[in-house]
Amino acid sequence: MxxxxxxxxxxxxxxxxxxxxxxxxxxxxxxxxxxxxxxxxxxxxxxxxxxxxxxxxxxxxxxxxxxxxxxxxxxxxxxxxxxxxxxxxxxxxxxxxxxxxxxxxxxxxxxxxxxxxxxxxxxxxYVPYADDEQRRRGLNVVIAKTVRRIPPESVDPTIKNLHWLDLEMALFEAYDRGAENAVLLDASDHVTEGPGFNVFCVENGVVLTPDRGGLDGITRRTTIELCAELGIPCRVEPIAKDRFLAADEIFFTTSAGGVLPVTRIEGRILGNGAPGPVTARLGERYHAWHREGRHATPVRY
Ligand SMILES: Cc1ncc(COP(=O)(O)O)c(C=O)c1O
The missing domain is CATH 3.30.470.10 (Aminotransferase class 4, branched-chain amino acid transferase, N-terminal domain)
Structure with missing residues (x-):
């Protein structure tokens, strides 16, 4: 040091x-x-x-x-x-x-x-959102029951803000329920985002992310671009809770760690309990973009 x-x-x-x-x-x-x-x-x-x-x-x-x-x-x-x-x-x-x-x-x-x-x-x-072990095995998460995401009509989540109490309380709920993190729903039971990340799922090879209720994350945008580069179909549309729970893969995106696999949701094990193949491909390409210097502004120390 x-x-x-x-x-x-x-x-x-x-x-x-x-x-x-x-x-x-x-x-x-x-x-x-x-x-x-x-x-x-x-x-x-x-x-x-x-x-x-x-x-x-x-x-x-x-x-x-x-x-x-x-x-x-x-x-x-x-x-x-x-x-x-x-x-x-x-x-x-x-x-x-x-x-x-x-x-x-x-x-x-x-x-x-x-x-x-x-x-x-x-x-x-830099403090990563998930440690190496969590990235390898995937996160264990819940869908918050005790709190909903603040409606966009009240506080616009695309204006990145410090109204974090719903996100923070969802995190406490997750810990109380033996999980590591939480996804929040809106008032009509659609998934929105979580404390510090956007959410994605994969359904029959198609990558999905909610169209509203959360931040227009830069890593979310990167992921949508990665899908285009890799020829993976990607759609931005409402995702109901039950559809999300039935997805083949789930992952989170954040500047604080990139593409973070989820392998357990509400106690259900996704796939074979290891990060899914689409999630893994996106995560690898996300790192490759960094190594290749894509969108990089180098600092002269
Ligand atoms: C509430 C919320 N959603 C999503 C994200 C992910 O956004 P980004 O990819 O721009 O880091 C963040 C980042 O901190 C966030 O606070």
């Missing part, structure tokens, strides 16, 4: 300066904290290169605009700041968070239009 670099455990850009990530602070009066009034994005860095940085910037900037916020810098400066956080940290496997909070209202005001929005960019060490 590098003991001389103060940013070795992460580097944050906040209120115009760089600090070690562990020292970055926001005031408790920031509406981002008090009201979850914020949007964010997380891009991963693999082997010293960002993956799909421009797509993450597109999504973040679009969502900042949709929440009627403004950043203190333009896209080019944001890109430079994200890269600078990695350069300073020296991290070769990392996440870079970009967060825009509403900020504090002007003194004597409660008007969110009068808040000065706050930008935080931070590089932190």
């Amino acid at each position: 590098n003991t001389t670099n103060p940013f070795a455990q992460g580097c944050a850009f906040i209120d115009g300066g760089f600090v070690p990530a562990g020292e970055a602070r926001i005031p408790v009066l920031d509406y981002g904290f008090l009201r979850s009034d914020a949007t964010y994005d997380v891009v991963h860095v693999w082997n010293g290169a960002f993956f799909r940085l421009e797509d993450h910037l597109d999504r973040f900037l679009r969502n900042v605009g949709r929440l009627r916020m403004t950043l203190p810098m333009d896209r080019a400066a944001l890109r430079t700041t994200a890269i600078a956080c990695i350069e300073k940290s020296g991290l070769r496997e990392a996440y870079v968070w970009m967060i825009c909070t509403r900020g504090r209202p002007a003194p004597g005001s409660r008007d969110p239009r009068r808040c000065e929005n706050r930008l935080i960019v931070m590089a932190v060490p």
